[in-house]
Amino acid sequence: MMLFEKNKGQQGRSTLRCSIRASFMFGLFVSALGFSGSFPALANSSSTPVVESSICLDCHDDYSGKLEHTAHRDALQDNNGLSCMSCHSGGSIHIEDPTTENIINPSKLDASKQAAICANCHRPHTGQDNQGLDPHLLQGLGCADCHSAHKGQEGLLSSDVTTLCSSCHQGALLQFQRRSNHPVGDGVVDCTSCHSFKGENEPNFGHGNSANCYSCHPEQSGPHLFEHPVSISFSTEGEGCTSCHFPHGGPNERLLKSPNNNLCQNCHGTPPLHRSKHSGLGAKLPCLDCHSQTHGSNDNRLMLDPDLGTKMFPNCYQSGCHSLGN
């Protein structure tokens, strides 16, 4: 099933532009409906909490400003079933004797208890790749370690994504300082560009371990008539893109794990025919000079550059190996 008729470029792109515009207009339409309140109200919107939020705000008046710009804003006025008591149970006792001991503060609970409170409204982080697991929760990290329920950025994160992730994954952040790296420092990509927490916002469009890479590097994705098996996640020969590339940053160009021929020789060694003078390494050439189609070829099984005849030396003397003599 194709949503758009693919017509060699122009019509397809024009159709896509209309679709982008239609999508934007749809969003505005939805917004207008939202402003006019035409969507059905959530369940329990008319239920009254044990202690109304306005009573909490009599003492904790600073939270009014903090919550104002967040998705938990509804708690300020007990709208849509959300109130201070939704998370901080024990309020009826607390208003009689306001101490920290007789009210629940989710950020002070252990990770699983935090998750249970948040799960009343929010899906846990259990994307398809995790198959029902949350690795952060297994390490004792709770929701409050990354999210700030009363303030914060998009997704109620306590800081921007890169700063937040690198507060624990310092080694990963410093890999982006290496010789070649993904542009995290520029803000062009951040951790969630590749590492997904929620199923509906997954960036990947491919298959297997390399799915994320093809989202931004589709020119390498294939399929090809002749595949380089190491670059394919499902093959018996390799693990996909990370077989050769560091995902964050590396000491060589193009995020390669090792340079020049060492990378190829890790799997291929030096094929016997390449030890002769007039081929391959015998001519002291890097593997990629000839076998440039490392991600797969539509021309030949050996991944040779399709323009090899014209790119290489037009005659023996320009190679530097033979001379006419003086």
Place this chain on the structure above:
Amino acid sequence: MNTQRIIKRSALGILNVTLLVSLIPPPSKATTGEAELKLGYIYLDETGFNKQQQSFNLYEGPALSLENLRYSFSNGANLTGDFKNLTMNNRHLKGRLYKSNQFGLNVSHNKYRRLYSNNPDRFTRRETSDVTFWAKPHRYLKFYGGLGQTDKSGEAVELFEPGKALNITPVDYQHQRYHIGLLANERGRTVQVEFRGSMFDNNSEAADQRSTERYRAITMFPVPRYEEVVLNGGFQHFKNTLDRDGLEFSSNSAWGGARVYFKNSITARYSFVFDRAQNSNELIATDNITHSFGLSKRFTKAGISAGYRKTVRDDIDTELDAAGVYLSGWAKVGSGFTLKGDFGSETTDVEQGSTLTGDKDLTRYRGSVNYRFRDVSAYAKFASRNIENTDIGSQSDYRRGTFGVSAIDSVYGQLDVSYVTATGDYQNTESNFEFIEHVISGDLLSSYYHQFQLGIGGVYYKSDRDVDVESISLRLRVNYELTKDWRLEGVFDGRNYDDLQNPNSYYTANIIEINIVKKFRAKED
């Protein structure tokens, strides 16, 4: 034709304006919000070649930005935005309009330039636009979708240059993406269906047009009357087609699993994945089958997990069997220490047929100590990974140590200092590659004192042994508060890069950025 186009565009324009106007609430309703408008100039003084630098995405000239936009309407809707360098070719724009539990609309646009060689005229430019939306017509129902397009054009340079001549590759493609999905979720019971697709038009290589489709359905739910048992499962069909020849890669995947929560905070897990992938150019398919088991126990201030994974990869000619184990744990010790450690090992054997790389052994272990006392934290971490292919005499070793300290003081400011060292050793029967890297980074930002705020930071990178690269960057910041809503910013960024094995590869830059910032606040009635 032109008249029709004018009428159509006018109609669309009127409709867009009408919808935008409908977003503006009546003046009698209260709103709150803030934003920062930044106007500045970037001055670049560069020497050398910046193909390895992130500064290849910087431009000299005036820059206008609208940042930290946060606007709340009285009816609960929120508008946020960050629009950086609106006037420049490296603009980075993000906007979001949402109303909690009702709808959301995200729009983003980014332009990015990249250099591949020492010739600054050879570069590619990538322009990406995305629109995503979601709506919740009911508390338990959410539908979502999005569209996106990436245009990349310019000239790239191949990594290795045959005959020592610069090999330039023209790049000109469009990559269009779209997705739509439906999610039903009620207190841990989830059903989700999604379609995702893309089209790739390569104008440099017409025969390279491609398209992908992915259909996915997943579910997760506790067993009725046995809520401590949670089941999950899903199915996915993926297809990638090369339009020229109708060449197609397709896969069908199914997965499932269960979690059981026992008493005393013990959790047991099982999951399986079955995937069959096939390239239409070949008659055989490859099956990937994975079974994994896990057990974890949580204590008051500690936790431990262990697991086992079995994977079979079979394409009839060749069968690989992999078996792996992992063990991890964490503990809070004393009044601020957290210890963590994990170990993993996997052995892959060629049970049938042969592969280029033969059997493989992978071992990884990590450990860390974190200390936190109020607003001061320190950490030390160690990670090691070893991969061996004994049949072909290939081995890789990678080790990394990370140390750091950070402190926040409301009076004086904040400090972050870190050091990481990494070593890599890649050996095979033909050659070796070794490197050792050091990265030192620090950042000190003071609090405001007499309207002044100062910051100093930098990164030092050194790579040695078979690579000899040194890179330094130093960053100085000055902020001066003219008034409560006006601020002057100055940034000096000095950079130096040297590839000592390649004298032609060096770079020095002095980058100065001066901005005047006006903070806007919406007053609440």
